[in-house]
Amino acid sequence: MAASCPRHRAPAALYAALCCAYVAGCGGASQGDPRAVALAYADAAERGDTEALHDMLRESSKQRIVLEELRAKVAEQREELAERARAVRDPATRIETEARVRFGDGEHARLRLEDGSYRITAAAALPAAARTPADALEQLRRVLARRSYAGLVRVLSPRTRAAIEADLRSLVEGLEDPEGLEVIEVTSDTAVVLVPGGHRVALRREGSTWHVDDFD
Numbered sequence: 271m272a273a274s275c276p277r278h279r280a281p282a283a284l285y286a287a288l289c290c291a292y293v294a295g296c297g298g299a300s301q302g303d304p305r306a307v308a309l310a311y312a313d314a315a316e317r318g319d320t321e322a323l324h325d326m327l328r329e330s331s332k333q334r335i336v337l338e339e340l341r342a343k344v345a346e347q348r349e350e351l352a353e354r355a356r357a358v359r360d361p362a363t364r365i366e367t368e369a370r371v372r373f374g375d376g377e378h379a380r381l382r383l384e385d386g387s388y389r390i391t392a393a394a395a396l397p398a399a400a401r402t403p404a405d406a407l408e409q410l411r412r413v414l415a416r417r418s419y420a421g422l423v424r425v426l427s428p429r430t431r432a433a434i435e436a437d438l439r440s441l442v443e444g445l446e447d448p449e450g451l452e453v454i455e456v457t458s459d460t461a462v463v464l465v466p467g468g469h470r471v472a473l474r475r476e477g478s479t480w481h482v483d484d485f486d
Contacts, residue, residue: 304367310326311323312359315351315354318345323340323344368381368383369383406425413425444465444469445465451465458475459475461473
């Protein structure tokens with residue numbers, strides 16, 4: 271699960287380390303109240319308690335963030351830490367609790383705690399905007415695994431989507447009269463056809479059936 275970090279300036283490396291503390295605290299089975307975890311983080315940050323902050327990290331983060339490295343950053347940025355601690359205690363600060371469920375086939379769903387119940391914010395069958403590069407790559411993997419053209423178009427950038435749709439629209443229009451198209455290369459089992467709009471379609475026969483082998 272993850273809690274939103276207050277939007278105050280801090281050096282990127284230290285900010286990332288402390289946000290990891292949020293993530294780890296909310297994810298632990300023994301931590302029932304994410305606000306209590308956030309307040310514990312605020313107390314540790316205000317004291318400059320490196321050991322406490324490091325203990326709040328999940329195990330994978332502890333392996334990446336060496337205790338001595340974190341101690342140096344905490345000592346260097348005590349003022350920013352105190353400011354962030356005050357921001358966490360601000361009554362206006364909103365804590366968001368999320369859960370990410372990964373299934374055996376690699377699919378996942380993202381849930382958010384609202385009014386005491388978890389609600390689905392993203393799942394394989396529900397279109398959602400990718401919030402990180404990793405999310406975008408996961409969406410791409412899912413639509414390719416499902417062989418979903420509609421899904422593939424959805425995850426593309428608007429510019430790429432527009433270019434592909436324009437090319438396909440041009441190809442569709444060029445294929446309106448297949449009998450009248452010019453065949454420029456033909457053998458007993460292959461053929462290349464010119465299509466209006468600057469397209470070429472390569473065909474291949476397997477047995478008694480012709481298949482589209484390639485097109486551009």
